[in-house]
Amino acid sequence: MENKGLNKVDLIFEKIDNREVLNKAFKMSREEIIQEVLESGLKGRGGAGFPTGLKWKYTAAEKSPDKYVVCNADEGEPGTFKDREILERVSNKVHGGMVIAGKAIGAKKGIVYLRGEYRYLLPKLMIELEAFHKMIREIGFDFSIEYRMGSGAYICGEESALFESIEGKRGEPRNKPPYPTVSGVFEKPTSINNVETLVTAMMIVNHGSKNFTQYGTKDSRGSKVFSISGDTPTPGIFELELGMTVLQFVNEFGDGDTKAVQVGGASGFCVPRKKFAETIIGFEGVPTGGSMKLFNSSRSMYNVLHNYLDFFAEESCGQCTPCRVGCQQLLKGVEKVKKGEAKSTYLTELMKLADTMKIAAKCGLGQSVGNAFKSIVGNFKEEIIY
Amino acid sequence: MYQVGNLVKELSDKHGRERESLMPILQGIVQKHNYLTDEAMVEVARELDISAAEVYGTASFYTFLDTQLKGKYVIRVCKTITCSMKGKGDIIHTLEDMLKIKVGETTADNQFSLVETNCIGWCHKAPAILINEMPYTELTPEKVTEIIKDYMQK
Numbered sequence: 203m204e205n206k207g208l209n210k211v212d213l214i215f216e217k218i219d220n221r222e223v224l225n226k227a228f229k230m231s232r233e234e235i236i237q238e239v240l241e242s243g244l245k246g247r248g249g250a251g252f253p254t255g256l257k258w259k260y261t262a263a264e265k266s267p268d269k270y271v272v273c274n275a276d277e278g279e280p281g282t283f284k285d286r287e288i289l290e291r292v293s294n295k296v297h298g299g300m301v302i303a304g305k306a307i308g309a310k311k312g313i314v315y316l317r318g319e320y321r322y323l324l325p326k327l328m329i330e331l332e333a334f335h336k337m338i339r340e341i342g343f344d345f346s347i348e349y350r351m352g353s354g355a356y357i358c359g360e361e362s363a364l365f366e367s368i369e370g371k372r373g374e375p376r377n378k379p380p381y382p383t384v385s386g387v388f389e390k391p392t393s394i395n396n397v398e399t400l401v402t403a404m405m406i407v408n409h410g411s412k413n414f415t416q417y418g419t420k421d422s423r424g425s426k427v428f429s430i431s432g433d434t435p436t437p438g439i440f441e442l443e444l445g446m447t448v449l450q451f452v453n454e455f456g457d458g459d460t461k462a463v464q465v466g467g468a469s470g471f472c473v474p475r476k477k478f479a480e481t482i483i484g485f486e487g488v489p490t491g492g493s494m495k496l497f498n499s500s501r502s503m504y505n506v507l508h509n510y511l512d513f514f515a516e517e518s519c520g521q522c523t524p525c526r527v528g529c530q531q532l533l534k535g536v537e538k539v540k541k542g543e544a545k546s547t548y549l550t551e552l553m554k555l556a557d558t559m560k561i562a563a564k565c566g567l568g569q570s571v572g573n574a575f576k577s578i579v580g581n582f583k584e585e586i587i588y
Numbered sequence: 589m590y591q592v593g594n595l596v597k598e599l600s601d602k603h604g605r606e607r608e609s610l611m612p613i614l615q616g617i618v619q620k621h622n623y624l625t626d627e628a629m630v631e632v633a634r635e636l637d638i639s640a641a642e643v644y645g646t647a648s649f650y651t652f653l654d655t656q657l658k659g660k661y662v663i664r665v666c667k668t669i670t671c672s673m674k675g676k677g678d679i680i681h682t683l684e685d686m687l688k689i690k691v692g693e694t695t696a697d698n699q700f701s702l703v704e705t706n707c708i709g710w711c712h713k714a715p716a717i718l719i720n721e722m723p724y725t726e727l728t729p730e731k732v733t734e735i736i737k738d739y740m741q742k
Contacts, residue, residue, distance in 0.1 A: 277709055278706075278707065278709075279707075280668045280669060280670075280706070280707040280711070281669075281670065281707070281711050282709070282711075283709040283710060283711055283712060286709050317709075318615075318650075318652045319708045319709060319718065319723075320709065321721045322721045322722055322723065350611070350612070351611070351612070351615055352650075353611065353614075353615060353618075353650035353651065353652040353653050354650055354651030354652035354653075354705070355649065355650050355651060356706060356707075367611065368608065368611075369607060369608050370606075370607040370608045370609065370610035370611050370646065371607070371610075371646060372645060372646055372649040373649060373650070374649075388608075429711065429712065430712065431670045431711035431712045431714065432669075432670055432673065432711075433673075437711070437712035437713070438712045439712070468668075468669075495669065495670060495711070501673065505669075505672075506669055509667075509668065509669040509672055510669065513668060513706055513707070516706060517706060519649075
C-alpha cells in the first residue's frame, strides 16, 4: 500500500480555454482519446469506481447508429455536494467532457440528468449551454446536449434507474446484464458518467495522462473533489490527491476531537479513531464519491446510524424484497435494541441480515446498506446498545 | 383544487407526447401548481394515450411529484444527518410555531406546506431548506423567521 500525504490539487476548477481543449480533442482520433483515458487509470468519480476508459472502449465497440452519453448529475449521496458546485462554476467543462465522450464512443446525443433539488441552477445552465452549443458547432462537432430533471429520488442515481426515469417511468433499477454500454437509455449503447468524471476526463485530454498519473497511487490515480461536512472548522469543497490516510485527512480538517469519519456517505464506511492511521482514502482502502463527514465525541453514533437507516428505508425503491424489507427491519431492529425490547445479541442477527442484503439485493443501494450498518455497529456497539 | 385548463396541452406541445415526455409534463404541472390532482393526471393520460394508472404509478414514485394537496410554497426541511446535527430541530420548531402547522401539514389558507426531506446537497452549509425550488442555507431560527415573513408578504 502506497501512502501519499495530503496534497491540494487544482484540476477540476482550473481555468482553461475550453475552445482550445475541444479543438485539440477534435483533432484526436477516437482511439487516441480512449487510450489517453485508459492510461490515466481514471475510475468513476461518482463512487462506484468503474474504469472510465474501459466504459468508453466497450461503448465504442458497439455497432449502433444511436448511442448516448449520459451525465449523471443526480448527486444524492448524503454528504456530497461537489457536482452542484462543479455545474455551478464550470458547466462548460462538464459539457466539454460530454462532447469528448461522445467523440470517443461515437455518440451524437448527450443527456444531463439533473436532480430536482438543483432545479434552481437550470436557467443559468441553459444560457451557458446555448453558448456552448454554438462554440462546438464552430469547431465542427456534431453533438447536442439536453437536460432532464429528476424529481426527488435517491435511487435515480443508480445508472439503470436513471435510464428508466429519463424514459418516463418509475425509477426502478433494471437487471444486469445487459450493461449500459450495450443497452442503456432507450435500450441504446450508453456511456453514463458522473459530472466530475467527465470534467476529469476533459482535463486528462488537455494535460495528457502522464500529468494525471503523477498524482495518487497504483489503485487510485489522480486527485478528486471531496465534500467535507459535519464537525469541522472548514466545511466545503476541497480537491485533494488520492491515497492519503484518514489520519492525515483528520489532522487537516478535524476539530481536534474527531471520533469517527463516515467516508462515502450513507452507503459508505464508518472509520473509527483507532483505524484512522491505517485506512487509506481510495480504492485500496475506503472508496468514496467524495462524501466525508466528521463526527466528534459529542455525537451519538446511534443517531448517525438511525438517520442513515431511516434514509434507506425511505429511499429504497421497493421492487426487491431483500432491500425493501431489509431496510425496514434493520431500522426497527436497532430501535428495539436501543429501547431494550431486544437483547444486544439481536445485533448479531441484524449483521447477518445486512450480509444477506449485500448478496441478495438487486442493485447497489440494497447491496451497500450493510456498509454503514456493519461498520457503525461493529465499531460502536456500546453506543447502539446503551 | 386548481383547474388544469390548457396547461397539459401546452406542456405536451412543448415536450411531446411520447412516454419520455411524461416526467417533464408532470414536472411542469407541479412547477405551476405544486401538486398533481387526479383530474390533472387523467388529463395527462388522455393526452399521452396511456392509462391513468401508469401516470399515477410514475408520479407516486417521486417525492417532488406530490399527489396530495400542497400549498403555494412548499417548505422542505433537510433531515439528513449533517442538517439534523446542526440544528434542524430548531428550524422545524420555528416553522411550526410561525405557520401553526405540524410537519406534513398545509396551512388553512393553502399558502404553506411543511415537509421533511432527505439530503438536498448543502451539508457544508447546514441546516438547509428548500422553498419550492430555492435553497436557503446556514439557517438560524432568526434567519428562517425573516425568510418566511418575506414569503408571507408575497
